[in-house]
Every structure is written in C-alpha cells, then in structure tokens.
Amino acid sequence: MTETRWLSADERTTWVRFTAVLELLPAALDLQLVTDEDLTHFEYFTLAMLSEAPGRILRTSALAARTNASLPRLSRVISRLESAGFVARSLCPEDRRATNVTLTEAGWAKVVAAAPGHVGAVRGFVLDALTAEQVAQLSAISAAMLKRLDPDGRMLASEA
Template sequence: MSEPRWLSETEREAWVQFAAVLELLPSALDSQLVHDEQLTHFEYFLLAMLSEAEGRTLRMSELASRTNSTLPRLSKVVNRLEAEGYVERVPSPNDRRATNAVMTDAGWAKIVGAAPGHVENVRSLVFDQLSAEQVEQLSAITHSLMKRLDPEGRMRVTGRAR
C-alpha cells in the first residue's frame, strides 16, 4: 500500500478553515430564513429551483437532482411546503408514473418575499468579506470543485469556467 498523500501545512490550514465554513454557513443561512420567513435554507432552495424552472414545474426526480436530495427527503419537504400551499404535486402529463412538483402562486409570492432578506444575508455572510478579486477566485474554485463533485451537472449549477 502506498504512503498517504498528507496535506501540507498550508493545505491543512485551508482545509480546516473550509470545513469550518461548511459547518457554520448552513446554520447561519437557516437562522435568517427561519426567523424571517419560516423556511429552512433547503426549503428556500427547493422553491428557488421551482421558480427558475419552465412553468415553475419539475418532475420530483429532477427536483431531487437539482437540490442534491434523496426522493424520501424531498417528499417530506414537499409535504410541508404543500401543506403551506406553496407547492402542489400533480401527475406528469408526459409519464403516468411520474409526479411533478408545481409552485403555486403562494409559493411564488413566498420566494419573491424571501429573496431580498436571503440575498442580503448571503451578501453579509460571504460577499461583503471578499474583494472583487476574491469573488472571482471563489467562483473559479467552486467551479473546479463542482466539476469533480457533480461531473454529470445534476445540480445544474451555472457559471463560466475560469
């Protein structure tokens, strides 16, 4: 067996800082959205994916893919959003076996109302801390990581290669 490729001190420091961001950022995003809009970040993300889809409609399997969710988790969250009147499930007109998630007018109003506070929180937590050059670097770094983590492009993350 070959010797592990240990991290250099610089890599270790970068990794520990990055891991800390991965731990802290989700709860900071959740906190604002739950406080202001009674939505978790995942619920917001799910509604955002529907809001950007043609006809504000996606097959449940496609919505699971775009949100990197399992179908059971997605179904549970859609149940809650459906109970709130933000989403409806309807049979797919193209495939009797499939179900579509459709954003309702109330769901559209919810995402439109939630977006300004969410964007301000993202700006405050992330972008206000970075220079324009660092934002470009962050974009390039995340683009490179996504090529490895999501090579099929399931999450449909847009962005240009650097």
C-alpha cells in the same frame, strides 16, 4: 499499499477554515430564513428553483438536480411545503410514472417575501467579504470541486 499524502501546514489551515465555513454557513442561512420567514434554507432554495422554472413547474427528478438533493430528502421537503400550501404535486402528463411539482401562488408570494432577506444574508456572509476577483476565484474553485463531487454533472450547479 500507497503512502498517505499528509496535509502541509498551509493545506491544513485551508482545510480547517473551509470546514468551518461548511459547518457555519448552512446554520447561518437557516437561522436568517427561519427567523424571518419560517423556512429552512433548503425549503427556500426549493421554492426559488421552482420560481425560476418555466411555468413554475418541474418534475421531481429535475427539481432534485436543481436543489442538489436526493429524491427521498426532496420528497420530505415537498411534503412539508405542500402542507403549507406552497407547492402542489401532480402526475406528469408526459410520463405517468413521474410527479410534477408546481409552485402555488402562496409559494410564489412566500419566495418573493423571503428573497430580499436571503440575498442580504448571502451578501453579508459571503459575497461582501470578498473582492470581485475572489468571487470569480470562489466560482472557479467551486466548479473544480464539483467536477470531482458530481462527475456525471447531475446537479444544476455542475452545468454553470
């Protein structure tokens, strides 16, 4: 049996603060987007990832990797976005077993309308609270954690 490596006082403080960020940041981003654009953060992020794809189209598996989502979670969100007219699903011509998701013109308009407020929230909650050096450190810290959380590098964020 291995002995437990308890957290030092500094490690515990760091962990408690980081946990608070993990809890508070998603709710703050959701609140801004729901209030301003009637979209959750994940719905916005899904639209944004499609907006950056060539032809604004991705296979669901590629979209899942870009949004850091499981296929079942993504499927539920795509259904909601499809009902709103923001995306359309179709069979993938290269692989009839796969499904493509396309950002519609209404979806493009929605992501364009939502982007300024979202960028403002990201700056307000995260980036403007940090120095340029801390932003670089946060990127490096996030990359180090992603190596453990996504060891196979399946998520787009793991590639950056």
